[in-house]
Amino acid sequence: MDIRAVARAHLLITALLALAAAALAAFGGLLLGGPAMAALSGVVTGAGACAGSFLVRRRVFADLRKAEGQASAEGFAEGLSQGVLLGVATYQAAAFPLAGPGSVTVEERAARRTLAYRIAADDGLPHAVRTAAAAALEAIDDGLDDGRARDAVRRLALAVYEQRRHR
Known part of the structure; x- marks a missing residue:
């Protein structure tokens, strides 16, 4: 989000609302007291x-910056969580290959393990x-039980889902 674009939009909206309020007050002043009252009420x-609106502007932008920082942090954590899930799942695929033993090289398995x-x-x-x-x-490193590793990766996927859901 570009803060300058938001500031410009806020400024334009402020000007529009002030102009509308002045016009409405001028019309009311014209009806109640004539042209002099219309000019005075419109200007005031x-x-x-x-x-x-300019007094409120600082608070609006402070809250906006705070929300932007919070959203950035949450998005970063969500992306990392997805990356962990992907890394662990690819390591599991290398540790328990569907094509059978020997279909994944030792180097590939070690590289996937290191990345995860x-x-x-x-x-x-x-x-x-x-x-x-x-x-x-830990379950994948044990390498003895593919079912235990699958359950552990499933719990990881649920933890990632829960982390996203609570936002």
């Missing part, structure tokens, strides 16, 4: 609307996802 109301561990160790991961990833990696 327009100036008051501009002053009020590096992504799972990132500090930006939510605790629940990090814990589920550690359990899945």
Whole structure:
């Protein structure tokens, strides 16, 4: 989100609202007291609307920057969670290949393992996802039971889903 574009839109909306308030007040002043009252009420109301909206402007942009930072952090954590899930799933596919033993080289399995561990160790991961990833990696590293590893990866996928759902 471009903050300058938002600032420009806010400025244009402020000007439009102040102009509308001034015109409405001028019309009311014209009906109640004639042209002098119309000019006075239009100027006072327009100036008051501009002053009020500019006083609120700083708070609006502070809240906007805070929300932007929070959304960025949540999006980063969500992306990392998806990356961990993908890394662990590809490591599982290398550890328990469907094509049978020998279809995945030892180097490929080691590379996928290293990548999965590096992504799972990132500090930006939510605790629940990090814990589920550690359990899945441990189950895959044991290498004895494909069903146990599948269940651990399924729990990791659910942890990633829950992390996204609670936003």
